[in-house]
Amino acid sequence: MAQKADQPVSAPSEEPAWKQRAVERSTQAAKRRAEQRVERFLDAAQTIMAEKGTTDFTVQEVVDRSRQSLRSFYQHFDGKHELLLALFEDAMSKSADELRAAAAEKSNPLDRLRVVVEELFESSRPDLTGSQRPLFTDFALRLLVSHPAEMRVANAPLLALFTDLMQELEDANLLRSGFKARRAAALTMQTVMFNAQSSGQEGAHPLTADEIWDFCANGFTLS
Template identity: 60%
Template sequence: MDAAPTEPAQPVWRQRAVERSTRAAKLRAEQRIERFLNAAQELMTEKGTTDFTVQEVVERSKQSLRSFYQHFDGKQELLLALFEDALSRSAAEIRKVTAAEKKPLERLRSAVELLYKQSQPRPNQQSPLFTDFARQLLATHPDQVADAHVPLLDLFTELVEQAVESGDAHAAKPRRAASLVMQTAMLTAQTPGVPTGSHATPVTVDEVWEFCRGGITGGS
C-alpha cells in the first residue's frame, strides 16, 4: 500500500511572513481591547457606577461597535474583563511593594495593608475591585470570580508559605490560610462594621493585620 503523500514544507520566508502578520494582528487586537477597557473605566469613574451603555464605551474609545463585538460578547464580559484586570494589577503592585521587605512576615503584613487600602471605597470613584457588578457576579458567576482572584491568591499563598518556611507562621494549608487572609482584608475594607449613626470607630488596617497575624502565628 502506497504511503499518503506528505504536504511540502512551507518556505522559511513564508513562515516568517505569517508569524509577523500574526504578531501584528495580535498587537492591534490588544491595543483595541485596552482602549475599550480604558473607556469603560473612565465612564465608571465619572458616573460612580457601572450604569453605562456599550454605545457610550464605543464612542468614548473612538472605535466601532463591530470592533467591540469582535472582542466582547457584551457589557457583562467587558465588566468581567475590567474586574480581572484590576485584580491582576493589584497583585502586581503588591508583589512590587512586598519585594522591598526582607522578613517574610513583614512582606505578608505589607501585602495585607496594601490590599486593604486598595479595597477601600473612594469618594466619587468607582473601584473595579468592588462594584455592584462584582458583587452580583459573585452570586451569578462564582467560578469566574474565583478565576479572577487567582493572581492575588497565588501571591498571598507564596507569602504565607515563605512565612511558614521561616518559622514565623504556622499553616497546615497555606493556600487556604492565604484565602482567609485575603478575604479578611478585602471585605473588612468594604464593610468596617460601624452601624450608621454609631459613635464607634471603624476597624483599622492595623487591627486587620493583628487579626490575620494571630491566625497564622497562634498569637505569638
C-alpha cells in the same frame, strides 16, 4: 508507471520558509491591532467609570468614547458583563503586581505579609464619595455571588501572592500548626477583601487596616 505497494509514500513538502514568515507577520499584525482595539475599549470604560464613580454605564457610551464601532466591540466582548470582567481581572492583576513590589521592600516575611494585608485592605475600601475603585466594590461583590468561577480566575494573581507569602511563613516556622500555606492564604485574602468591600456598613467606627492585620495575625484567642 504504477507505484510499488511496498514503496513508501513521500511526505508532503513543508511550506516554504518565506511563506511561513509572511503568514506569521500577518497574524502578529492582526493580533496587535486587536489588542489595541481592546485596550481602547478598556481605557474608555475606565475613564467613564472614573467620571461617574460607578459601573452604571452603557456599551454605547464605551463605543462612543473609544471612537470605535459597535460591531468592533461585539467582536471582542459578548457584552457589558464581559467588559467589566476584563477590567476587573486587569485591575486585580495590576494590584497583585503592586502589592508584590511593596512586599519586596521588607526583609522579614511577617512584615511582607503585613504590608500586603494592610495595603490590600486600604485599596479595596469603597470611597464614601463614590469616586474611587468601583470595580472593588459593587461589581466585585455581585461577581462573588453570581459568577464564583470567574471570581476565582480574577483573584488568582492575588491568591498566588498570598500563597507565596504564607509559604515563606511556613518555611520559617511562623505559620500556625495545622494550617497549610494555600488554605491560610485564601482565608486571609477573603477576610481582608470582604471586610474592606463592606467597610462603612458597620456604623460610626469602621474597621481599620491595623485591626484587620491584628485579627488575621493573632485571631481572637488569648494564646
